[in-house]
Amino acid sequence: TRQTDDTRKDKELHVKTTLRELIIYLVFLVFLCLLTFGMTKPTMYYYTKVMSELFLDAPFPDTKNTFRGITTMKDFWRFAETPLVDGLYWEKWYNDDNVTGDSQGYIYYENKLLGVPRIRQVKVTNSSCLVHSDFREDIKQCYAHYSESVEDTQPFGLMNGTAWEHSSEESLDGSGHSGRLASYGGGGYYLDLTHEKADSLASIIELKQNLWLDRGTRAVMVDFSVYNANINLFCIVRLVVEFPPTGGAIPSWTFRTVKLLRYVTAFDYFIMACEGIFALFILYYIVEEILEIKVHRLSYFKSTWNCLDVIIIIVSVVCMAFYVYRALRVDEMIEDLLSRPDQYSDFEFLGYCQSIFNNVIAVAVFLAWIKVFKYISFNKTMNQLSSTLSKCAKDVGGFTIMFLIIFLAYAQFGYLVFGTQIKDFSSVGDCIFTLLRIVLGDFNFHELQEANRVLGPIFFMTYVFVVFFVLLNMFLAIINDTYSEVKADIANQKSEFELTDYFKKGYEK
Amino acid sequence: TRQTDDTRKDKELHVKTTLRELIIYLVFLVFLCLLTFGMTKPTMYYYTKVMSELFLDAPFPDTKNTFRGITTMKDFWRFAETPLVDGLYWEKWYNDDNVTGDSQGYIYYENKLLGVPRIRQVKVTNSSCLVHSDFREDIKQCYAHYSESVEDTQPFGLMNGTAWEHSSEESLDGSGHSGRLASYGGGGYYLDLTHEKADSLASIIELKQNLWLDRGTRAVMVDFSVYNANINLFCIVRLVVEFPPTGGAIPSWTFRTVKLLRYVTAFDYFIMACEGIFALFILYYIVEEILEIKVHRLSYFKSTWNCLDVIIIIVSVVCMAFYVYRALRVDEMIEDLLSRPDQYSDFEFLGYCQSIFNNVIAVAVFLAWIKVFKYISFNKTMNQLSSTLSKCAKDVGGFTIMFLIIFLAYAQFGYLVFGTQIKDFSSVGDCIFTLLRIVLGDFNFHELQEANRVLGPIFFMTYVFVVFFVLLNMFLAIINDTYSEVKADIANQKSEFELTDYFKKGYEK
Amino acid sequence: TRQTDDTRKDKELHVKTTLRELIIYLVFLVFLCLLTFGMTKPTMYYYTKVMSELFLDAPFPDTKNTFRGITTMKDFWRFAETPLVDGLYWEKWYNDDNVTGDSQGYIYYENKLLGVPRIRQVKVTNSSCLVHSDFREDIKQCYAHYSESVEDTQPFGLMNGTAWEHSSEESLDGSGHSGRLASYGGGGYYLDLTHEKADSLASIIELKQNLWLDRGTRAVMVDFSVYNANINLFCIVRLVVEFPPTGGAIPSWTFRTVKLLRYVTAFDYFIMACEGIFALFILYYIVEEILEIKVHRLSYFKSTWNCLDVIIIIVSVVCMAFYVYRALRVDEMIEDLLSRPDQYSDFEFLGYCQSIFNNVIAVAVFLAWIKVFKYISFNKTMNQLSSTLSKCAKDVGGFTIMFLIIFLAYAQFGYLVFGTQIKDFSSVGDCIFTLLRIVLGDFNFHELQEANRVLGPIFFMTYVFVVFFVLLNMFLAIINDTYSEVKADIANQKSEFELTDYFKKGYEK
Amino acid sequence: TRQTDDTRKDKELHVKTTLRELIIYLVFLVFLCLLTFGMTKPTMYYYTKVMSELFLDAPFPDTKNTFRGITTMKDFWRFAETPLVDGLYWEKWYNDDNVTGDSQGYIYYENKLLGVPRIRQVKVTNSSCLVHSDFREDIKQCYAHYSESVEDTQPFGLMNGTAWEHSSEESLDGSGHSGRLASYGGGGYYLDLTHEKADSLASIIELKQNLWLDRGTRAVMVDFSVYNANINLFCIVRLVVEFPPTGGAIPSWTFRTVKLLRYVTAFDYFIMACEGIFALFILYYIVEEILEIKVHRLSYFKSTWNCLDVIIIIVSVVCMAFYVYRALRVDEMIEDLLSRPDQYSDFEFLGYCQSIFNNVIAVAVFLAWIKVFKYISFNKTMNQLSSTLSKCAKDVGGFTIMFLIIFLAYAQFGYLVFGTQIKDFSSVGDCIFTLLRIVLGDFNFHELQEANRVLGPIFFMTYVFVVFFVLLNMFLAIINDTYSEVKADIANQKSEFELTDYFKKGYEK
């Protein structure tokens, strides 16, 4: 029985190695999580919330409408004349005393306005589209959807100043914006407000009186950034009103709350330490994987777990690179800004980068969590469950394809029948999500019924019957069957040397 | 083993044929999808949205109510005097300058009002119903539900002009309307507004002062169409306020956003090409199916797939026929319209046709997607899943009948107990959908409880127990059991020659 | 094989008999359904809707609050002074002309106000409760919850007229009301309004000025009925504001839309015919069941189906009895009413009876539908499904008890922890329904979290885990297992003579 | 067969004993439930409701905002000047007559204000945080998050009176508050209002004029308590507005409705009797468990049921102890209060204790219900179900761990990507609950989509697929499989002597 003894020893060794690896991995995971907790915190949500409430929920004095409800050009001016300037310039305390001296220039008395706000519009040229021959005599003007190629760059209106003359994206050193309807370039006609409420309001009214927004206008953006020293956070605000060629107006906004300046409090320095350790870990894993690749060559990439390892490493390295870039760029910008406080300061791009960075980190952390499963099949119960999942993967996958065909059939049907009436069906992508949400119980039946009194209910009823009553149960049938099989298989196997045995043995010694 | 070799060859041939058919079919499907994407696009939703916001969500100046919330005749006049005329006539820019010259007559400055808007009402005669003998002395007047037979055609009020004298459906060349409460004829008393705000408002006020709407009025409709040259779309608007014999008012509306003029942009011409190819495909399939029918005769129709083929072909041919009709009719109407810009132009019927056309196309596309399943059982996993579905169809069908009896019992119970109080139970059809929605988790328990404090909760509780806890699980049990059987069957079968083998073979050569 | 032949013949006979019974039963069911469709129709919902909108959703002129949002006594007066009198008296057309002559006295110009409206309050006496000894010196007055025993019957305030002197339930010939907080007697202090707006308003203001509502007031009710001759429906309205001993006010309402006068239109006479046929059917079934009882005696009641038969018959007979009573009583009341148009006319009780009648009919119809299952086990598939259901009944029942214990444990926990904060947990009954609704996905997690930041989330999480993830699946496991068993059993049985065979045989002849 | 006879007798004895125990236990449970019904009742919810409506839903006169919607310091003053003083001082009847004499000082004319209300704020010192070096020249002031260590205790503003001079927690004998953002100490700057509306309003306006709230303010609390003698309940109110260092304001509140004075009505005395009996029961169980512990020693604690017994006893004893403490303390406080009616009276701590007491009782009742399962496995069906549950516990547990890893991966991903934008993802804890709610169908897809147009939908789709379609079905597979096994096992066992046999035997005698 020497052989079995050997196998047993091998097993023991294997368990020992895996256990060591698991522990190292868990330490790595802890540092990664710590690091991410240094990146975001509940305060950030509250910051976003108070800033967005200030600009989005303040009612216009006459119609009691808000920014969220803007539907016409006139509404935009209503917004610009009252909630916008009231929100930007806090020149009075609540008892109507003036704010004086150093306390000026703070939104909510707390958030320093960095530089001045900028209002910018992009336009398309007249005749940027073709009028159908039947109407060509009656309709002389045609303003297309926005696209770079038809952007208007001619001076108009008063013909003087940046508000009436076009500036290119390069000259503004600005960044484009991806709105609800189109992606707008970074150039356009802009007006920089000042640090005083009265001046700014006067400029806005001048624009309005001279019809700054006209039929060619496709979007107007209000940009500004604030810095809160109490909590060391920036909030980079962009308020956008898009004017589709259909007429009307569609508001949107981004409030990016980001931590651009690291390392102020003690906790920040603790995070810095974590970041250092994390970098070392990544180095360690890089070396390890390179060694493994050297040994296994191409066959290395056949294992899903190895690919996952490589992806995590690559993502982490990317993050670190961006991390360094960010630090350098922010310093530069802030220096620049503080030396010229009366100019517009474009934090938009930096905020965008930081968001992307956060997303990439989020993906890295997600993958790192999933990797825990690599080590978990030690335990018998766990093994049983994870082999069920991997064994039914093929059938579930196959069924998912069948499921998707049905889904697509319903999605395209919904798109064609309800697309012009219901937001949730206005594009094929939305349709797919809407159908998914129906399965979960989040839908609006009355909207369907109103959009099409005959096909709406039929669509809903057959969909629920086919997908909720029948197809969804197939997933269950597949998993149920596989589980029974796996359980029977495992019951037949001889009990293997397991983690628990290892611990028992250690205990017996 | 020559025989097996033969069978094998046969199999190979079969696979080869099916594969060719599949590829042709997929190409057909791609063209069909492309074609539908030429028909509708997200912009259409935005167009519907901005147009409906303008008329439905604009508040009345005094009560701050909107069209959606109309409950009395007075509310209708409030709507007509302010949001309606303000929405129709954009005679001022946002800075209060007048809109001049060519720019006049555009809603949102973008959407050309085609012809003039029309306000039309249908009435029923007094004594169109019988008062119960007990009340006959006290109640002298009785106005029934609307129906063609009791429609009032007598002049009334000022007795002059189209607003006070009845016009028949033929003379108006109009179309009926299927409202929430009844289907109204196309005739009635109507007033055509003008292209000027002041004139139109004066006409409306004259109607109001002379009690144009009275107890006999059953519905009033506001009709107009706009054309947006920027995006080459029509929006055909009908605002309806129905006055049921119960008193009060019930608003409804249709905003049909349709693309009546094809072929303006380059993309349109690409779609035209697709349409051509699609027509060729249909021709090809017609020939093929005719050949098959000649061979198999009546037995051809025994296969569900063949029937599906025939249906798809028929639907497609119908679409093509309408397609031609539409093109001719639109041209004619627009010519007519442009020559007489001061008259009402009825696009309603055309819009209705276009909607039907869209729906038929949607059905065709849906069926075309389902047909993909005809080719999919190649793969073993797929086969296993689709045979499960087809094998459990009988049991699922049988159970569905049992399910329906319970459903109907609950539906009729709900109708009788809650029907007078809750909208979702106000007809048996609504009841069925409401019960279905309860299963998905979309319901309003408090409404039930308020409508009937005893039976409401009992109804809800037993329904959830019987249907959600017990019956729904039967579906699962049926599918689960069938899946196990099918899987066992297939495991016992000898592995057949399959698609993968085919590819392998090709690869080995 | 004569024996098998005999059995076969017996079978055939059995099938034949059952088939005949089924057909007769279906005819009966059709007439029952027809009958109920004569009782209720979608118009009734619209009638309820327009009437409730008029009184419940009309805003008060100053606070823009509505009846639904009443929270103080002052709010009640706000309601009474404007929306109530405006809703009751339509003395002007929408163009401000006066309504004259016969057209007066109609709500919405359509619904005749029957008699005059009545405002009634019930009070409790001072010192109807005990103040705790600690506070007895400081707090001299104590007004308990309403109960008959502590009702105040002393005159108060102006001490004259029905508004200030108590009238007993008998003298008013009124009926009690079961409100949200208590059941109130039919007596109290009342004021009958008049048929003129100005008079009525003056009376209401007089009440207000003299503090008609005081700390003892527990509820005030506004009662009136309207009759719509167009659709031959009554709407019996009761608006209630309860004043709990906690302070504040809680509004509630009932709008009973009932058809008290039958037989006006031709359709009504068709229904009358159906009712006659229905009565004959009931007679037929009574005779049949009596015969069966004579044969089987007590063992007759051992079959659930027989019991169901008896219940359906009893319920039907009760309905018919009430039906006759209603007809007589309505005639009498209307005669009385028309002879004295300036008095209050109490339709409340009749409306209540009619509601009960509707509910009883609803139960009868529900049971009648369920009885269809008695005949349905003919078919093999159906049999398989229904035997699964009946076979798993015991296990499902047992499990339901276990389920209920867990449910009760959670319900009482929720009641004690959230009961004072959340409406849905304010009584044990509500808790049970709330827990059921959580399973279906209809809940408000934020409310739970706010009510108790620690126990709220724990309660939710454990509940969802235990009930949604674990217990609910037990139902499925039970049904799934039973279905497999039943299917195996049936597969083993010899194929019996079945309905399809019967038809086949008939066809072969 | 004497042996079997013996076993049978043993069994019989066992059943007999267990049955006796069960009956005793049920009696105990009944008394426990009765007792809890004495603690809470639906009226308590209505009391909370009317009190919270009065202060939280009353609109400010100018902006129509309410306490729930406070977003700035100015809003707080708006609240304090109108809804607060209007809600606290009811000095006029609804007809504008003055409330005189004994009736003064009651909220809603019913609820005696105990002592005077207190407004208190806590502040942090300037320079309580570090400004980043880049901004140190421009930004001179920095006010950190609240924490005890940076609390401001210097006099400010007018420098005189309690409103402007700091009082420590000890001197106020107050209690801290755990708000949304931080836990605040019990000290601070406070103002006690008076019993007169005009005086109180004047004090509030003085505070406002002198900028009582400044950038250092982190929270302001309004505290008062009312007693309703009609229903013998206290309502202890705390309205909190927190001012985070981000700027803006976040309102929160607690309305604790508690029954501090027991034993007023007859029902109260019945409850007292129940409490006595309950105490005896506890005594009985203590003795029993001590005896059992003596017999079994440590092995006693190996049984889960025994542990549960001990926990229930401990919890009950704790409750009884608190019960005595409460009675003593309340008496003392009320005496104190009544002797000095013009001072602030802090019921907050007592209310908090009572809430904790209620929660502990709730836990005790919950556990007591669960204990019923100890006795329920008598019945065969019950046994079958409960053994299924206990047998699958290990697998369910194991799977729950796997489930949790996926959950955590998604939660942290959601936190990083959506944390700054969506409330439900603003902390990892919230993320977990949000993910759980998605499974139940309670989510806001549009919020996700708006927060991140790319990752939002991907997150949602993969989560639903992995968790709802796949993982959730694993639970079912586990339970289903275990149930089949258990059922097979039990079918193989010999039928044991059971409860039903016991009853049968008794019947046969």
Ligand SMILES: [Ca+2]
């Ligand atoms: Ca759901």
